[in-house]
Amino acid sequence: MHFCHWSHDLKGLNFKERWASKAKTYDDLLILAVLGTVCGLFSGLLMAVFYAVVYLPARYLLGTDFDAFEMLPVEWRVGLLVGACFVLALVFTLLPKPLHKVGVPFVVERLNHHNGNLPVWNAVVQFFTAAIGLVGGLSIGKEGPAVHLGATLGSVLAQKAKLPRYGVETLLACGVAGAISAVFQTPLAGVLFVFEVIFLEYQQRYVLPVLLSSVTATLVSHNIIGPLDIISIDAVSSLVLSLDLFVACSALVVFILVLSVVFLQAQKQLWRFSGLSVWWRFALVALASCVAAVYLPESLGSGFLPLSHLLSGDLIVYSLFLLIVVKTVLTAFTIGMGIPGGMIGPTFIIGGLAGVQVGLVFGEGMTDVTLFALLGMAAMMATCFQAPLTALIAIIEMTHSSATIVPALFVIVLSCLLIRVFFHQESVFVERLHFMGMMTNMSPFQRFLKHHTIKPVAESVLVLPTFTPIERVKDLASNMIDYVVYEKDSQWRLVRRLAVLDALQTLDAGPQPWLIVLEEGVAMDVSRAADSTPVSVIEEPASLEDMLSWFQKTGLSEVIVPLPNSSFRLVSRHRLDQFLLKSD
Structure with a gap:
């Protein structure tokens, strides 16, 4: 309400x-x-x-x-x-x-x-x-x-x-x-x-x-909601940038790269089945999830609880590597089959578990395991969504520590670079839109047009009645506008102001065909006094892109746009082109 x-x-x-x-x-x-x-x-x-x-x-x-x-x-x-x-x-x-x-x-x-x-x-x-x-x-x-x-x-x-x-x-x-x-x-x-x-x-x-x-x-x-303390990192208070650390980080990069490719390619293959009945697709998701629920329930859900328990030593799984693979494939399968959910949280979990696996192989203490969990989380998220700075800052803000910046940058940049160079892989969202045949970004020219209204290319016009009193016509001499418009037979007409004034001067030679007498006095029939051209009237476009699209679609060169304050503006293709050239 x-x-x-x-x-x-x-x-x-x-x-x-x-x-x-x-x-x-x-x-x-x-x-x-x-x-x-x-x-x-x-x-x-x-x-x-x-x-x-x-x-x-x-x-x-x-x-x-x-x-x-x-x-x-x-x-x-x-x-x-x-x-x-x-x-x-x-x-x-x-x-x-x-x-x-x-x-x-x-x-x-x-x-x-x-x-x-x-x-x-x-x-x-x-x-x-x-x-x-x-x-x-x-x-x-x-x-x-x-x-x-x-x-x-x-x-x-x-x-x-x-x-x-x-x-x-x-x-x-x-x-x-x-x-x-x-x-x-x-x-x-x-x-x-x-x-x-x-x-x-x-x-x-x-x-x-x-x-x-x-x-x-x-x-x-x-x-x-309250504070969300995702992972406690008290153990990562000091960090020695040794050669062994970067060797282990390189191994983590390879692991993350493989998991990211599996995660992305599995979804791309599954998108082909989007035309399949929703009952079949969701039944397959239910079947796969139920198998995981029976044999490896830690792979269910979206939270960080299994990872937190693993880091604290409260959770022991028969095979951490198996959990990583199942979580990766199950999430890709669930999303790829059309279940309406997110991927950021699951990629954090997958990356964190992968980091723990590498930390257990190369490390000797809980400090290394916690560190590599954070590095894996950042690298997996950054690689899947091509968002390196987002992943880095997210890890720093969630853990309230900047101790991991240097190794995190190493694994993030290397993972993002390798997946783009060797696998030509964009963000999973970009890949999805490409699969649907849609563009994901705009050219600078398009964005420029979208961010401008018609105001820079619009000029004021004066609306006159078809039968305009002579005194009002004389007032046009002190007006600085170039065009006037009038409506006749449900059709708007555009005429130059100077053409109307030129017609007024012909009164010196005697009565004119456009001169009429009304109850209010003598008036000019503007439709007979000066040559005019028909002009369309459209609602105000949202941006110059819409205006340019209208010109291209109709092939017309001028249009009248009424504004909310009851005034009218004339927009011409010529003025639009001039504005674009000047801005360029």
């Missing part, structure tokens, strides 16, 4: 009109800062609700920490998994196809191809389907759904405030950063995630509003 009230108030403010009247082409930092803070507040609250929906039932069922599915009886594990897959299959069967699109790839698609307009109902589907999968113990994460929910929140807020394209992108970025920050309580990593994973480039002009959103969401999450 409060959100609807906020939305109504924002809609009434009409920031787009204010933008056009007082701001530069795409810059009003104060408005964006305020809205970014509001977006961060709502993102934090939304993630707290998501946590409650997912983890309160889990805590009630398990009676212990999050994701401890291995502590449940076998029949409970199998029942939860089968029940979750059945409900998800039923939901996606009943829902129309457009509502099936959820997750990070959908956010990037809407950002690049639909002006950042994210439908609310897709977010509702994402919320509940992800919650069902997480409660059921499927090997998925909560971060992808968080991104979708935060992005939708920012998109809706921008639409209600009627922001131009640049404002929409900024608030969408604020929503994503706020959601990631609330989930991990890592404000800087949330900001970097937006640039490296969603926008695929660094945008300096987004930074301040996005930072405000990220910090606000973190504070909300910290106060409602």
Whole structure:
């Protein structure tokens, strides 16, 4: 109810009109800062609700920490998994196809191809389907759904405030950063995630509003959910950069590289079965998950509990390597088959387990094992999503320590470099969009057009009635506009102001055919007084990209655009081309 009230108030403010009247082409930092803070507040609250929906039932069922599915009886594990897959299959069967699109790839698609307009109902589907999968113990994460929910929140807020394209992108970025920050309580990593994973480039002009959103969401999450101490790293207090350390790091890079390739290639192969019935796909996921639930339950869920227990010595598995392989394949299989969940958390877990394995092989104490767990987490996340800085900062913020920076940079950079050079592998989200035949980034020219309204290329026009009083026509001599428009027979006509004045001067030679007498006095029939051209009238485009697309599609050279303040503007292809050449 409060959100609807906020939305109504924002809609009434009409920031787009204010933008056009007082701001530069795409810059009003104060408005964006305020809205970014509001977006961060709502993102934090939304993630707290998501946590409650997912983890309160889990805590009630398990009676212990999050994701401890291995502590449940076998029949409970199998029942939860089968029940979750059945409900998800039923939901996606009943829902129309457009509502099936959820997750990070959908956010990037809407950002690049639909002006950042994210439908609310897709977010509702994402919320509940992800919650069902997480409660059921499927090997998925909560971060992808968080991104979708935060992005939708920012998109809706921008639409209600009627922001131009640049404002929409900024608030969408604020929503994503706020959601990631609330989930991990890592404000800087949330900001970097937006640039490296969603926008695929660094945008300096987004930074301040996005930072405000990220910090606000973190504070909300910290106060409602409580502090999230992912892993204790008291053992990593001092670090000696020895040759042996970097030999072990090189081995970790190779291990992470193999796991990343398996994780990504398995999903790419599974995408080919997206046309298969949802019942068959989710039944196969249920079968594979149930086998894991019986023989290796530590591979279920999305939390860090198994990794934390392993580091503390409380968890002993028969084969750590087997757990790593099963977790990697099971997560790739679950996501690849279409279960609506995230991948960031699972990649952290897989990388952390891989780091523990390498630490046990090369290390002699708990310090080395903890260190390599952190390095593995950062490297796996960075390699799968091509987000090196996000992974590095996330590890530093989650562990509250900078002791691992140098070796972490070594494994992150080397892993990202090798997978791109030798396997030509992009981020898993980019690969997914490429598989769907969609572009994932825009050229600088496209982005330039998207970030400008029609204001720089629009000129004022004066609207006259078809029968204009002579006195009003004489007033045109003191007006500086170039064109006037009038409507006749439901068709708008464009005429030059000087042509109307030239016609007025012909009165000196005697009465003219365009001269008529009305009850109010003598008037000019503008349609007969001067040559005119028909002109189209369209709603104000969201950006210059839309305006250029309209010109290219229609082949026309001029158009009239009515503005919210009841004025009219003339936009011509000639002025648009001049503006682009001047800006270039």
